Amino acid sequence: MEKQNLETKYNKWIVVLSVAIPLVVALLFGVNLRKMGYDVEPLSFLPPIYATINGITAILLLLAVNAIKNGKVKLHENLMKTAIGCSVAFLGMYVAYHMTSDSTKFGGEGIIKYIYYFILVTHIVLSIVIIPLVLITYVRALAKVFDKHKKIAKITYPIWLYVAVTGVVVYLMIAPYYAH
Secondary structure (H helix, E strand, O other), X not given: OHHHHHHHHHHHHHHHHHHHHHHHHHHHHOOOOOOOOOOOOOOOOHHHHHHHHHHHHHHHHHHHHHHHHOOOHHHHHHHHHHHHHHHHHHHHHHHHHHHHOOOOXXXXXXXXXXXXXXXXXXXXXXHHHHHHHHHHHHXXXXXXXXXXXXXXXXXXXXXXXXXXXXXHHHHHHHHHHOOO
């Protein structure tokens, strides 16, 4: 009963965060401090940093799955907590960059433009979908409901890995078009 109570206790937070995070990011994405008259320097150094953090997240996820497959539960737990921390750091830097800098337009032509926008749109949509999945997966581990944790982790893992990897790909594809 205690495990169920822990899950129930966190369910409200999962719903709140799953709605609030994308809404706040969308709202802040539309706020440009410089255009509002604030004298802030563009944080143009952030994109390669947050792209690297996405890459690190992908590596952490791969290592975490390998750890649990080899029975290294504590290592798995620590790697997953670090991956969550990296995702939170990414989000903070991403929002800070967009609040201080103009959006960059992709300058590619032809088929590469369609590939870029396909990757970008799937990355954005799945980055929203992954929020409740990560939270539910994490709470089930906290509640020590490992059968349910494992079941949802099989869905969470490939989506999160895709979001992390495509974050790097999107950066690499748009980096040549950043204002210097």
